[in-house]
Amino acid sequence: MPQITRRSLLKLTGAMAALATFGFPPMSRGAYRARVLVVGGGYGGATLAKYLRLADPRIEVVLIEKEGQFVSCALSNEVLAGERTMESLTFGYQALSDFYGVKVVHDEVTAIDPARKTVLTLGEQQFGYDRLVVAPGIGFRWGAIEGYDEPASQIVPHAWNAGEQTLILRRQIDAVENGGSIYIVAPPNPYKCPPAPYERAALIAHYLQSKGKTRCKIIILDAKDAFAKQDLFKQGWGQHYPGMISWVSGSEDGRVLAVNPQTRTLYTELEEHKGDVVNVIPPQKAGRVAEVAGLTDESGWCPVDQRTFESTLHKDVHVIGDACIAGPMPKSAYSASTQAKVCAAAIVAQLDGTPTPDPSYVNTCYSIIAPKHAVSLATVYRLADGKIVSVEGAGGASSLNATGWEREMEATYAHSWFENITADIFR
Amino acid sequence: MKHHRLALLATLVGLSTAPAVFGQVTPSMLGNACAGCHGTKGRSAEPMPIISGLSQEYLEQTMKDYRSGRRPSTIMGRLAKGYGDDEIEAMATFFAAQVWVSPDQEVDPGLVEKGRRIHVEQCETCHRQYGRHSDSQTPRIAGQWRRYLEVVMEEYWKPDRKMPHVFMTVLVSRLHSGDLTALAHFYASQK
Numbered sequence: 001m002p003q004i005t006r007r008s009l010l011k012l013t014g015a016m017a018a019l020a021t022f023g024f025p026p027m028s029r030g031a032y033r034a035r036v037l038v039v040g041g042g043y044g045g046a047t048l049a050k051y052l053r054l055a056d057p058r059i060e061v062v063l064i065e066k067e068g069q070f071v072s073c074a075l076s077n078e079v080l081a082g083e084r085t086m087e088s089l090t091f092g093y094q095a096l097s098d099f100y101g102v103k104v105v106h107d108e109v110t111a112i113d114p115a116r117k118t119v120l121t122l123g124e125q126q127f128g129y130d131r132l133v134v135a136p137g138i139g140f141r142w143g144a145i146e147g148y149d150e151p152a153s154q155i156v157p158h159a160w161n162a163g164e165q166t167l168i169l170r171r172q173i174d175a176v177e178n179g180g181s182i183y184i185v186a187p188p189n190p191y192k193c194p195p196a197p198y199e200r201a202a203l204i205a206h207y208l209q210s211k212g213k214t215r216c217k218i219i220i221l222d223a224k225d226a227f228a229k230q231d232l233f234k235q236g237w238g239q240h241y242p243g244m245i246s247w248v249s250g251s252e253d254g255r256v257l258a259v260n261p262q263t264r265t266l267y268t269e270l271e272e273h274k275g276d277v278v279n280v281i282p283p284q285k286a287g288r289v290a291e292v293a294g295l296t297d298e299s300g301w302c303p304v305d306q307r308t309f310e311s312t313l314h315k316d317v318h319v320i321g322d323a324c325i326a327g328p329m330p331k332s333a334y335s336a337s338t339q340a341k342v343c344a345a346a347i348v349a350q351l352d353g354t355p356t357p358d359p360s361y362v363n364t365c366y367s368i369i370a371p372k373h374a375v376s377l378a379t380v381y382r383l384a385d386g387k388i389v390s391v392e393g394a395g396g397a398s399s400l401n402a403t404g405w406e407r408e409m410e411a412t413y414a415h416s417w418f419e420n421i422t423a424d425i426f427r
Numbered sequence: 428m429k430h431h432r433l434a435l436l437a438t439l440v441g442l443s444t445a446p447a448v449f450g451q452v453t454p455s456m457l458g459n460a461c462a463g464c465h466g467t468k469g470r471s472a473e474p475m476p477i478i479s480g481l482s483q484e485y486l487e488q489t490m491k492d493y494r495s496g497r498r499p500s501t502i503m504g505r506l507a508k509g510y511g512d513d514e515i516e517a518m519a520t521f522f523a524a525q526v527w528v529s530p531d532q533e534v535d536p537g538l539v540e541k542g543r544r545i546h547v548e549q550c551e552t553c554h555r556q557y558g559r560h561s562d563s564q565t566p567r568i569a570g571q572w573r574r575y576l577e578v579v580m581e582e583y584w585k586p587d588r589k590m591p592h593v594f595m596t597v598l599v600s601r602l603h604s605g606d607l608t609a610l611a612h613f614y615a616s617q618k
Contacts, residue, residue, distance in 0.1 A: 380510065394509035
């Protein structure tokens with residue numbers, strides 16, 4: 001349950017008296033038929049905001065996002081490879097407000113009260129809602145790897161949220177000498193963007209190779225015994241970066257238990273590994289706001305009705321994207337965007353009092369192994385007996401026997417994927 | 428009995444006890460799921476093909492060709508297999524109902540002129556109105572993304588890539604790769 005402090009209660013009262021910008025309660029807003037409050041403006045939340053407005057302009061959509069701009073994690077591994085700028089990953093919310101009439105508020109949510117249907121922010125604003133959609137992305141389980149907390153991530157970056165973390169890792173990789181060792185600690189399932197640690201290894205190898213540092217070693221210490229597109233990655237690593245990348249599975253003592261950030265040393269059950277660069281991708285859970293709102297279960301993620309993405313713990317609150325439990329759907333940008341569209345359609349139907357449309361979900365996920373070599377995973381999902389399931393006989397990964405031309409085309413489409421999914425939100 | 432208990436449980440945890448009412452997969456539900464790659468309502472960013480406003484029959488047949496493997500693809504075959512005939516029809520209806528908007532593209536004026544001449548001689552018979560015509564056999568190509576047109580013509584040009592329209596394969600195989608580039612510039616210059 002949310003904690004409402006005496007201070008915030010006082011502020012709340014003050015806000016009511018002053019009739020804060022967004023007013024209270026939610027039912028009394030002129031031309032709009034309902035207000036949907038969206039917390040988090042990433043691939044999930046921002047898509048939902050736009051598609052709700054496209055579906056019904058009589059719905060007031062207020063998007064609360066703490067950052068002034070969105071920085072995409074998807075394709076941020078290309079920044080590590082020196083193939084892309086941070087600017088190219090950065091998007092403003094202007095189009096959402098100017099073209100689609102989304103009310104964008106840059107503030108941080110501190111408390112959610114599902115019973116009274118209100119949200120409080122750090123900026124001491126208070127919002128009422130008819131429907132709330134929470135899309136906070138992931139949070140980190142600090143301390144799950146002993147010695148790995150937020151201050152440690154300044155020295156030993158995770159680079160699992162794009163931005164300054166990406167740049168820290170980029171600078172460290174840039175400074176590595178030929179023959180240096182780079183460790184990537186891959187997390188246990190579930191986590192954001194399952195193939196990304198392995199794409200990262202490839203793109204770091206590409207960068208080092210382009211600088212003539214082919215004696216460098218990239219070692220992935222994994223908590224798992226298998227990973228997404230495994231055969232395709234191993235094939236690509238061998239083809240482009242022979243001898244540079246090795247992968248240690250969980251059962252081969254790959255699971256990292258502790259880290260000493262000062263000495264860049266990793267401890268597994270049997271060994272210690274000292275790296276010139278150490279990238280720790282920690283175990284994950286739903287983002288902070290989901291926890292604050294009491295939307296998570298014992299798994300640390302948010303259980304939802306997979307038809308509507310309405311929380312099974314709080315009525316009229318939906319959770320989409322990385323934070324929710326969506327059956328076999330991976331925590332990816334495309335999953336988040338497709339869930340947002342399903343959720344938007346469900347909310348519109350609920351407000352209309354019409355039957356909730358049958359959902360259809362898609363995930364497409366590209367991994368870039370070299371500038372002209374990408375591989376993909378595609379899945380179509382539907383609902384069966386209330387659960388999201390993959391459609392049998394469809395989807396899957398790129399063929400192991402694809403031609404060089406097809407790999408190159410997939411690299412073209414990987415970049416096009418990024419242009420389109422971001423345009424589908426921010427333009 | 429079981430249902431009663433569930434309803435009671437739902438009441439206890441504060442959820443609605445109203446019976447769930449389910450609808451059908453709507454055209455927009457299906458179409459919107461494609462937008463992450465093909466752009467909102469099918470108006471894509473380069474080089475993904477623009478699919479808004481193409482003929483319903485053409486879109487439907489293309490998806491079925493991807494599904495059966497009659498048309499080769501990197502990813503579309505895997506995706507198309509996820510949909511039944513009704514869903515493909517609904518999806519095609521959704522995109523056919525959208526408006527085609529030709530984007531501004533950088534083109535080389537010399538290549539545009541060369542492409543225009545080749546078009547008139549070789550292509551106008553089917554791709555009428557300088558490529559604006561659209562029917563069940565013929566996609567609109569005027570105003571399509573240049574890089575996409577180049578990719579498709581390369582696919583027709585490559586002997587090992589078995590494309591569905593044999594007639595196109597024969598025509599394209601007679602052209603030089605410079606001609607294909609010129610054609611792509613010409614169509615990209617059209618609005």
